[in-house]
Amino acid sequence: MTNIQPFLKKVRRSIDAHRISTLGGYSHKISESLEADLYGTADAVILLYTIGELPPVGSSEHESLVKTLQGFQQPDDGLFNADSHHPVHRTAYAVAALELLDSKPCYPLTGLHHVKSREGIQEWMESLDWAQMPWRESHKGAGIYAAMVLAGEVDQEWEQWYFAWLDQEADPETGFWRKGSIHNGAPLFHHLASSFHYLFNQNYRKRPLRYPNQWVDTCLAMQVDGQIPLKAGALGFVELDVLYTLISVGEQTQHRANELQAMIKAIGNHLLSSITALADGPEDGLFEDMHSLCGTVCALALVQSVMPEQVNANRVLQKILDRRPFI
Known part of the structure; x- marks a missing residue:
């Protein structure tokens, strides 16, 4: 069993260290803490x-966080x-974050x-570089859904258009998105990380995958x-992307369930080992980069949910x- 409390204490100290003098504002990096920025906050x-x-809602700190984030929006x-x-x-x-x-x-x-019409969202999705830059481009393809839906800009019909396009473009060989692009450029892991971003949109509306067994x-x-680029004792998003994908797919199929669970446990144990290493050091040690820390802590929440006896x-x-x- 891994004691994650020393790591969480370091996380809490680091959050406080990134806070700037203005109530509610945080910086992305401690070394760049002159003013609050969007990603840090x-x-x-x-x-x-x-x-x-x-x-809690109603507290001055809650109100300040809301105002700080809203302050990064451009009115035009x-x-x-x-x-x-x-x-x-x-x-x-x-x-x-506002949600x-x-x-x-x-x-x-x-x-x-311009993406609120059926033609507009289809053109947006088809304009992405699915072959050479799927991971980076998924920020746009998944982000357009999250932004429009969470901001209340679109209706259920628009969501159906979006998901119909994804269903049509699912790759029958790998299960990933987008068919015809998987083996034409970027490493396969980039396609997994890309598909992870569309997967959490699917899960938000409890939509099934077309090819869960292939996933x-x-x-x-x-x-x-050896195509999963795990690093020991390092912060990042790789474990989050992979674990979320594996857990989600495992909820939709029993195909090779024992092997899938073994892979989840292997990556979970890798993360717990990294957490121990990351917690080492002086009592006042801090994490410099809030964004990579965010990925690791969110992945740790997944590990705790599926391996509670190990945490x-x-x-x-x-x-x-x-x-x-x-995310």
Whole structure:
């Protein structure tokens, strides 16, 4: 059994260290803590929600978090401003963080209204580089859904258009998205990480996968071939992407269930080992990068949910993707 409490204490110290003087604002990196930024603040919200310490609605700190995030929105087009990522990613990231605070953007997302028609969303999805840059482009393809749906910009019919396109483009060989693009450029893991982003949208509306057995076969083959790029003692999103994918697919099929569970446990144990290493060091040690920390803590919540007997903690971590899409 792994005691994760020293790691969580370091997480809490790190969140506090990223907080700037203005109430409600956080920086992405401690070394760049002159002012609050969108990703630092949104990551803080995600982390606080996951560890069960999000300020309650009605408190001054809760109100300040909402106002800080809303302050990054541009009134003219409704998109959110930041120094990194595509405008759709940062808009979806901010809107999803506001959802955790039971809030919404102040202005309509007019800069994305060109995708509100059936033709518009299809053109958007088809314009993405599915072969060479599937992982990066999934931020746009999945983000457009999360931003529009969580902001209340579209109706159920629009969602049906979106999911119909995904159903049509599922690859019958691997299960991933998009058919015809899987073996034409990027490493297979990039397609897994890309498909993870569409998977949490599917799960949000409890939609089944077209080819869950093929997902299982592909993931197991990738593990055997060493195509899952795990790193020991490092923060990041790889474990989150893979574990969420494996757990979700395992809920839709019993195909090779024992092998799939063994893979989940192997990656879960790898993460727990990394958590122990990451907690080492001086008592006042901190994590510099809030964004990569966010990925690891969200993955730890998954491990605790499927391997509770292996985790010693004084709290139950909350899984944000069980509440709303996008990470």
